[in-house]
Amino acid sequence: MQFQWYPGHMTKTKREMQEDIKLIDLVIEVADARIPLSSRNPDIDNLAKNKFRLILLNKADLADPRKTELWSEYYKSLGYFVVQLDARSKKGMNSIQNIILEACAEKIERDRKRGIKNRPIRAMVVGIPNVGKSTFINSFAGKAAAKTGNKPGVTRGKQWIRLNKQVELLDTPGILWPKFEDQQVGLRLASVGSMNDEILNKDELAIEILKFLLKEYPGTINARFEVEEKEVTDVLMDIARARNCISKGGELDYSKAALLVIDEFRSGKICRFTMEVPE
Ligand code: G4P
Numbered sequence: 001m002q003f004q005w006y007p008g009h010m011t012k013t014k015r016e017m018q019e020d021i022k023l024i025d026l027v028i029e030v031a032d033a034r035i036p037l038s039s040r041n042p043d044i045d046n047l048a049k050n051k052f053r054l055i056l057l058n059k060a061d062l063a064d065p066r067k068t069e070l071w072s073e074y075y076k077s078l079g080y081f082v083v084q085l086d087a088r089s090k091k092g093m094n095s096i097q098n099i100i101l102e103a104c105a106e107k108i109e110r111d112r113k114r115g116i117k118n119r120p121i122r123a124m125v126v127g128i129p130n131v132g133k134s135t136f137i138n139s140f141a142g143k144a145a146a147k148t149g150n151k152p153g154v155t156r157g158k159q160w161i162r163l164n165k166q167v168e169l170l171d172t173p174g175i176l177w178p179k180f181e182d183q184q185v186g187l188r189l190a191s192v193g194s195m196n197d198e199i200l201n202k203d204e205l206a207i208e209i210l211k212f213l214l215k216e217y218p219g220t221i222n223a224r225f226e227v228e229e230k231e232v233t234d235v236l237m238d239i240a241r242a243r244n245c246i247s248k249g250g251e252l253d254y255s256k257a258a259l260l261v262i263d264e265f266r267s268g269k270i271c272r273f274t275m276e277v278p279e
Pocket residue numbers: 058059060061062085086087088089127128129130131132133134135136
C-alpha cells in the first residue's frame with residue numbers, strides 16, 4: 001500500500017512548536033497505546049532536548065494490557081515518565097498531577113534552593129493527530145480551569161490554563177507529524193485510523209487487518225464474526241456472508257465487509273490489540 005504525506009505545511013507548525021517549547025518545563029507527549037512507536041515522531045527528542053518528559057500511552061482501553069505494560073517499562077527504561085491512560089473515560093487521570101511533580105522534581109528543588117516560591121511548572125501537550133491530545137487537555141483541565149490570558153514573552157494569542165497552583169498548561173497542543181520511515185508505520189497508522197482515510201485503499205487495509213488478527217490474536221475473528229479462520233480472502237468473503245453484505249446486484253459486497261472490519265477493529269469491538277512490541 002502506498003502512503004503520501006505533505007511535509008510543506010508542517011514546516012510552519014514545527015517552527016511554532018520550537019518557539020512554544022522554549023517557554024515550558026515539561027513536554028507531555030501523547031501516543032496511541034496500540035502503536036506506541038508508530039504514533040510518535042522521534043524528532044520530538046531533539047525538539048524537547050533538556051525538557052522534562054512525560055509520555056501518555058493513551059487509548060489504553062483499546063490496547064493489549066500486557067503489551068502496554070511492556071511499553072511502559074520500555075519507555076521508563078529510556079528515562080521518560082509514563083502513564084497508561086484512557087483520556088475519554090478519565091481512567092488514569094488521577095495519577096497525572098503527581099507524576100508531573102515527580103517528573104519535574106529537579107526544577108522544583110532548584111527553585112526551592114534559589115528561594116523561588118510558587119512558580120508553576122509550565123507544560124505543553126504534543127503528539128500526532130488523533131492520539132487524544134484535545135481529549136486529554138479537556139479531561140485534565142476540566143471546567144474549573146482558569147485561562148490565565150496573555151503574558152509577557154508569550155506569543156500573542158497563546159493561552160495558559162492554570163490547572164492548580166503548581167501546574168500551567170499551554171491550551172493548544174503541539175502537532176507532530178507521523179514519521180513514515182517504512183510502509184509498516186503507515187499501515188499501522190492507517191489501521192488505527194490515524195491517517196486521512198481518503199488516501200487509503202480500504203479493501204487492502206481490511207485484508208492487512210485480518211492478516212494481523214489471524215497471526216497475533218487468533219480466535220478473535222471467529223469469536224466476533226462466527227467464521228472459520230482460514231485463508232484471509234476467504235475470511236473476508238465469509239464475513240461478507242455472515243454480516244449480509246450484499247450489493248444491489250445481489251452479490252457479496254467485499255468492500256462493505258472491508259469497511260465493517262476496519263470500523264470494528266478501530267473501535268475495539270473485535271479485541272483489544274497492540275500492533276508493535278518494544279525491541
Ligand atoms: P487529537 O486532539 O490528538 O487530534 O485527538 P482527539 O482528542 O480529538 O481524539 C481523537 C479521537 O480519539 C476522539 O474520537 C476521541 O474521543 C478518541 N479518544 C481520545 N482519547 C481516548 C481514549 O483514551 N480512549 C478511547 N477509546 N478513545 C479516545 P472521535 O471518534 O474522533 O470523537 P468522539 O466520537 O469520541 O467524539
